[in-house]
Amino acid sequence: QVQLQESGPGLVRPSETLSLTCTVSGGSIGDFYWNWIRQPPGKGLEWIGYVYYSGTTNYNRSLASRVAMSVDTSKNQFSLKLTSVSAADTAVYFCARGRMVGAAPPYFDFWGQGKFVSVSS
């Protein structure tokens, strides 16, 4: 059974960079799309973007100017960086595996437990 685990600081100062890592265990990082999704307190889910195991990325257009994702296949990890954060970026950040079936966009089949990140001075 594939397991994902987010790690990183739980507190980030305004205008600084949020950095999170997701470690994948129980399966290879190869041939899947690796996503970041967030959920502000009491609100719904927002897709941030994905990184393919090859390094190809695709970001939510509303966040693209501030987002960077990367993958380290040797460590079975992928990462998220979100720059110039504000209080509006306070949320639980989930990593999730994207599974492709045929040519259809890869849906999220396994999720990490989530990491709450607060943006506050």
Place this chain on the structure above:
Amino acid sequence: QSVLTQPPSASGTPGQRVTISCSGSNSNIGNNFVHWYQQFPRTAPKLLIYMNNFRPSGVPDRFFGSKSGTSASLAISGLRSEDEADYYCAVWDDTLSGWLFGGGTKLAVL
């Protein structure tokens, strides 16, 4: 306000059948698969239905997904107290080239 519209709440009594809708457009639901997620408080979402109407292993057949045109539905039959959770639809949008989630529906079992 989400591009995918779900009712904010739904309710039913044990044993009843409840339906949750997800309304979109041609660029998302009309041209792509719909997936549904179940989320309990303070936990990660769990895949409930994928590709419109397939259930992952372990999901009871009380959960049924369907799609017609630019709308999709999640039906839960034989409602149980443990079904009380938030439910989200998710679909790829061709215009945005990204994933969309519905606003979520909080299901109460009365």
